[in-house]
Amino acid sequence: MAWDFETDPEFQEKLDWMDGFVKDKVEPLAHLGFHPADVKNPKRNALIRPLQAQVKERGLWACHLGPELGGKGYGQVRLGLMNEILGRSPFAPTVFGCQAPDTGNAEIIAHFGTGAQKRKYLKPLLNNEIVSAFSMTEPQGGSDPLLFTCSAVEDGDEWVINGEKWFSTNAKWSEFLIVMAVTDPDAEPYRRMSMFIVPTGTRGVEIVRNVAVYGQQDGSEGHVRYTDVRVPKDHLLGERGGAFVISQTRLGGGRIHHAMRTVGACRRALDLMCRRAVSRRTRDGAIADKQAVQMQIADSYIELEQFRLFVLKTAWMIDKYRDYKKVRKDIAAIKALMPKVYRDIAGRALHLHGSLGVSPDMPFAAQVIGSYVMGIADGPTEVHKVTVARQHLRNYRNVADPDFPDYAMPQLKEAALEKYGDIADTVRDLEETLGA
Secondary structure (H helix, E strand, C coil): CCCCCCCCHHHHHHHHHHHHHHHHHHHHHHHCCCCCCCCCCHHHHHHHHHHHHHHHHCCCCCCCCCHHHCCCCCCHHHHHHHHHHHCCCCCHHHHCCCCCCHHHHHHHHHHHCCHHHHHHHHHHHHCCCCCEEEECCECCCECCHHHCCCEEEEECCEEEEEEEEEEEECHHHCCEEEEEEECCCCCCHHHCEEEEEEECCCCCEEEEEEECCCCCCCCCEEEEEEEEEEEEHHHEECCCCCHHHHHHHHHHHHHHHHHHHHHHHHHHHHHHHHHHHHHCEECCEEHHHCHHHHHHHHHHHHHHHHHHHHHHHHHHHHHHHCCHHHHHHHHHHHHHHHHHHHHHHHHHHHHHCHHHHHCCCCCHHHHHHHHHHHCCCCCCHHHHHHHHHHHHHHHHHCCCCCCCCCCCHHHHHHHHHHHCHHHHHHHHHHHHHHHC
16 A cells, blocks of 8 residues: 655656746747647647657657557656646647547547557547547537437448537648437447447538637537438448447546646646735735735635645546546536636736736636536536445445434444443443433
8 A cells, every 4th residue: 555745857858848848839829829639730740740759759749548559558657747737728738639529539449449440540639740539518418418410321332421519629720520420229228329430521511611619719629410411331330339338448548638738727726826926016016915816826725735636636546447427426516617717817817917907818718617517528517426425325225224314423332332232221321320
């Protein structure tokens, strides 16, 4: 049994290099007017490709992957420490080869794809030569798979896909989409759907519009319509009816990685908040000397450290069990906690910056909106809280004692006396003596 809050010196050196590299080379990219997923933009490539080469030379490229896929096979704890740094910049995950949604899509192709699918899509995706989209949620069904209507029907040697998908991130830049569609409407609820690889240029694939998250101009969230889209049968990803299992495998890792990066985003907000507090002066001195400001900084630090430790503990559990199902409760818990921590810290930072805080010169308004996105993406907060409660209550349902349903103190006392048998009478005699 070992509990340790130290990082081994060799890995700490890597983290120190990452910290300086992201600060000096990567964070400035956010001000240059292009999107990290726009892989066909020559300006983007001229700036990002050399940085990616440096990361590869350091052996830090795509560290979430196993050695068989060109990664280091780092466990989740190390990835957590790395993502705290990468979460400071929207470009950092791309520079280090671990950007969403490509990481999750690569993971499911690696685990469930055929040899041909891996050869065609996996290698260029891992090299960031192309980007992909995960086309799951629907306008009328949200993220509830039982309400999905997008369908795929067999027709000879092809599948024919019809329906609409909503918020397919990076669809407009994607080379292919992974589409979740109903193939067996009469099957049991979680065996109704299958997944398909659909090249974005396929006839019948229409990006109706590119929706922007408020305050962002890139419009990276695709509203996609599939009209009689035909793909060969070998474009089925995994087994027929296996989409729900595949998606949970993908989303389990994605949720904790969101949380890891959110630690970094919160740390950046707190850092900027503290810099503002010591540099902004009023007629009475620096605002850092004001007790109200100190309360906000203290609350932010406390919340961030609690959240960070919870994330790392959950990462440790994933490394230990190597089974997302066994860590489902804790993954759901950090996913439910994440939006509030992010929103509170970013909101305080925005407020302490005054009018500057609401401007696009600072990241806080985007972070506040981002906190609400985190409460929706990969499942709404309410769903994750239900998961936490149900998983936690299982422990109590298994040990519930029908003889003591309300666990009132007199009943517990009598139960304890009976449990200790021979000394029960002695205890009662002692109580009577003391009472007398």
